[in-house]
């Protein structure tokens with residue numbers, strides 16, 4: 001187990017065969033460890049809302065005469081099931097992203113449009129906290145990829161910027177094209193992230209303050225989804241932050257060659 005045996009016939013050696021024994025146990029063990037960790041984390045995360053819902057159902061049964069308590073328990077059940085559903089959705093998304101060839105239905109994507117839509121979908125939570133989302137700049141060339149996945153990534157970043165910021169602050173989304181890269185940054189005036197935590201926030205289920213994250217509807221998977229989407233598109237995501245002074249998440253994606261598919265020669269029949 002963990003050993004790969006390759007029987008190869010090397011052309012230059014004529015009829016001679018070479019037996020290659022490669023021991024990649026470390027690699028296999030590491031992958032297994034990561035998978036086991038993931039399964040353990042998923043089980044743990046799912047148990048919390050499921051357990052809460054079942055306890056609440058019992059309490060609801062006992063409190064039948066107390067209308068106020070019934071309403072309270074029902075509200076909490078609703079919240080826990082919403083959490084469960086967000087969690088399941090994120091887990092499915094993440095496992096889909098870990099499969100090969102995610103961007104198989106790739107096409108030229110206009111990032112400006114994707115950002116506008118991602119902002120739009122965060123309109124309600126932003127308004128409820130009186131947070132202004134200000135978009136500036138422009139991406140000049142399309143990015144080759146999957147518009148739905150890219151949208152999910154930017155929606156997650158903007159969603160975080162709103163959730164980890166106090167009311168009446170501002171979220172900035174900056175767009176610019178530089179050195180063949182589309183550079184998109186999401187800046188907030190929120191609680192910030194310390195240097196040590198910056199290295200960990202992209203890990204699955206890592207949360208700086210689990211209670212706060214749960215309370216605001218977080219699953220702990222948002223940033224790992226962002227990271228997977230971005231790396232699937234050949235890009236990178238980085239974070240800059242000072243504790244208590246807000247954060248900036250920057251995504252860099254390779255732009256398509258200018259005019260690559262608009263040059264007249266490429267157009268069949270003109």
Ligand code: ADP
Pocket residue numbers: 160161164188190191192193201202206207208209213214217218219220221222223224247
């Ligand atoms: P969650 O669903 O908990 O938000 P994420 O993977 O999106 O999970 O983020 C991981 C953790 O990183 C969060 O729980 C939070 O502690 C921290 N975090 C993410 N975005 C921000 C931000 N804009 N400002 C401050 N902290 C953040």
